Amino acid sequence: MNRRRLWAIMVKEIRQLRRDRVTAAMIVGIPSLQLLLFGFAINLDVRGIDAGIVDQANSSTSRALVQDLMASGVIVERERVATPAQLQDHIRSGRISVGVIVPADFERRLAEHREAVQVLVDGSDTSVQNAVRQLAQMPLSDARASPPSAISVLGFYNPERRSAINIVPGLIGVILTMTMVLFTAVAVVRERERGNLEMLITTPVSSLELMLGKVLPYVAIGLVQTSIVLLLGAWVFQVPVRGSLVDVYLAALLLIAANLSLGLLISTRAQSQFQAMQMGFFVMLPSILLSGFMFPFAGMPVAAQWIAEVLPLTHFVRLIRGIMLRGAALSDLHHEVIVLAVFTLVMMTLAVRWFRKRLD
Amino acid sequence: MNPLAIRATGLTRRFGDLVAVDAVSLSVPRGSVYGFLGPNGSGKSTTIRMLCGLLIPSAGTVEVLGLRIPQQAEALKHRIGYMTQRFSLFDDLLVIENLEFLAAVRGVPKAETGARIQAMLREYHLQDCAQQLAGTLSGGQKQRLALAGAVIHRPDLLLLDEPTSAVDPESRRDFWEKLFDLADIGTTILVSTHYMDEAERCHRLAILDHGHLVADGVPADLAAALDGRVLKIVCAKPRQAQAQLLAAAGVLSVAQIGSELRVMTSPNPALRDRLIQLLAAAGIAATVAPTRPNLEDVFVAATHAPAAEQAA
Numbered sequence: 001m002n003r004r005r006l007w008a009i010m011v012k013e014i015r016q017l018r019r020d021r022v023t024a025a026m027i028v029g030i031p032s033l034q035l036l037l038f039g040f041a042i043n044l045d046v047r048g049i050d051a052g053i054v055d056q057a058n059s060s061t062s063r064a065l066v067q068d069l070m071a072s073g074v075i076v077e078r079e080r081v082a083t084p085a086q087l088q089d090h091i092r093s094g095r096i097s098v099g100v101i102v103p104a105d106f107e108r109r110l111a112e113h114r115e116a117v118q119v120l121v122d123g124s125d126t127s128v129q130n131a132v133r134q135l136a137q138m139p140l141s142d143a144r145a146s147p148p149s150a151i152s153v154l155g156f157y158n159p160e161r162r163s164a165i166n167i168v169p170g171l172i173g174v175i176l177t178m179t180m181v182l183f184t185a186v187a188v189v190r191e192r193e194r195g196n197l198e199m200l201i202t203t204p205v206s207s208l209e210l211m212l213g214k215v216l217p218y219v220a221i222g223l224v225q226t227s228i229v230l231l232l233g234a235w236v237f238q239v240p241v242r243g244s245l246v247d248v249y250l251a252a253l254l255l256i257a258a259n260l261s262l263g264l265l266i267s268t269r270a271q272s273q274f275q276a277m278q279m280g281f282f283v284m285l286p287s288i289l290l291s292g293f294m295f296p297f298a299g300m301p302v303a304a305q306w307i308a309e310v311l312p313l314t315h316f317v318r319l320i321r322g323i324m325l326r327g328a329a330l331s332d333l334h335h336e337v338i339v340l341a342v343f344t345l346v347m348m349t350l351a352v353r354w355f356r357k358r359l360d
Numbered sequence: 361m362n363p364l365a366i367r368a369t370g371l372t373r374r375f376g377d378l379v380a381v382d383a384v385s386l387s388v389p390r391g392s393v394y395g396f397l398g399p400n401g402s403g404k405s406t407t408i409r410m411l412c413g414l415l416i417p418s419a420g421t422v423e424v425l426g427l428r429i430p431q432q433a434e435a436l437k438h439r440i441g442y443m444t445q446r447f448s449l450f451d452d453l454l455v456i457e458n459l460e461f462l463a464a465v466r467g468v469p470k471a472e473t474g475a476r477i478q479a480m481l482r483e484y485h486l487q488d489c490a491q492q493l494a495g496t497l498s499g500g501q502k503q504r505l506a507l508a509g510a511v512i513h514r515p516d517l518l519l520l521d522e523p524t525s526a527v528d529p530e531s532r533r534d535f536w537e538k539l540f541d542l543a544d545i546g547t548t549i550l551v552s553t554h555y556m557d558e559a560e561r562c563h564r565l566a567i568l569d570h571g572h573l574v575a576d577g578v579p580a581d582l583a584a585a586l587d588g589r590v591l592k593i594v595c596a597k598p599r600q601a602q603a604q605l606l607a608a609a610g611v612l613s614v615a616q617i618g619s620e621l622r623v624m625t626s627p628n629p630a631l632r633d634r635l636i637q638l639l640a641a642a643g644i645a646a647t648v649a650p651t652r653p654n655l656e657d658v659f660v661a662a663t664h665a666p667a668a669e670q671a672a
Binding site for chain 1: 437438442446447448449451452457466509
């Protein structure tokens, strides 16, 4: 390992990056845009579903019931119509997603313990359907007299159940996975495509110098992206950092190293930038879907959990949620730290070994 | 000191079923400009890549600057410069940044780097575009920059793979002057080309065809060996005469040059009279005279050898 050659490669990489306006813009643009998109658009608590009401009983009890339904905030009254058929028309046209029918014989049905209220749901969106099914669990019969639900749910760490709090820490990992893997894979493959590599391998530059020299500038970029997400997360969504900030950055470094070594490994196999992108996406999609970032890990089939255990993002999501939301220290989560470090070591070793300073 | 910079014996490279280079043996003396002449796909690039360890030979032994290749290829990389067919420096770096990078990775001592880069800019007429992106240079400038980058560390051996295929004749002439300057200070140069005029200027020349080494020697000697086998024919109807001649035994090739025909024959002193009779019989009056062989004739004779054997 020759420090001067390593430095020369890093300087070259930074100079090229500085001239590549689009990539430079992406470094800042991707985290900002993603944070705002995920933070605002992905709201896993379904609230404010448009509903239509038919209250044929129109008694004090039925009015109280409708009010109780609205008070949950899950559904919001948009339409009040006269017949169930009108409700169906509105659902079909998409004006409302839920219809509540209170029949004229509502109070007699209640007294006879028969189904008293019918709720129509637009089943084409499963999350809406789930939310309304939960709503239907609400004790109906004479709300004032019935006891409160036997099980009360108490939300820890995110009592207001704001999605942003859960999403922002994991989003650091998603963004680092998206950018780091692609940047490195493409950076190396581009040199092969442009013929630079044929010249580089005739110089005394070693595989390790070349790999490290290309990767180190991206480590800095990864830390910048982490900072952008943390700052915007704190500023726009009031996401707390309950653990140590140093631990947050150390965890980010672990994921950056894992992703960069994976990107390098891809670059040793991909023949063109297009292939490198394809391979990058091949890793990215399962990372986002299986890591527990969007869907709970516990709910996945065992096979999917095995795949998830191999993905660096899974371990990072556990690390970062632990540090930022539960106030855990890195040492409390040493299992995830070890897995990420081993992943990096294996990928880097394979990449340096597979990268040949030859053309055959 | 070993008087040979490169010694290769039985060098062979197969890509699957294709034999790209077949049992080539070479000796390149130190300080000489050694040419590889051959059509596209004749194995020139593959041979050069094997000589500097970029490709592993399927068979054969190679010794370059006293180092066994490919085993000692890394040690060799400190002592060679290599210029690829395609411009392989960084389009998105300035000329001066490219040179800074190459000086660092090729191991120019740090204290000398600044002066060396200035010397290179002067030597290769790049001062005016030092602050320009390499991607915006003209073909000739790119080629000079590539050469400057390949010799910035003063290598003992310079390998050039069709370095002049993308530049105009004027730039090619200047380029060759630079090569002789380098040879003059002791650099051994191996250069592949498909231009006859460039091949003619080399100290020694190897002709490759379909992976075989078909001729090897000093260009003038190679041409002299063909004395008496090249005939110049002047006649009224060159196209008809050409058709007649191509059908005749012992004729290897006929090329029309202006209104004359240049005929390459197999080595047979009686052939000239036979050809005169043949043309007369076809009603074509012609004068047939021997002419001095040139390198193009050497190339034709070397690459047509198998066909001549079939005819005989």
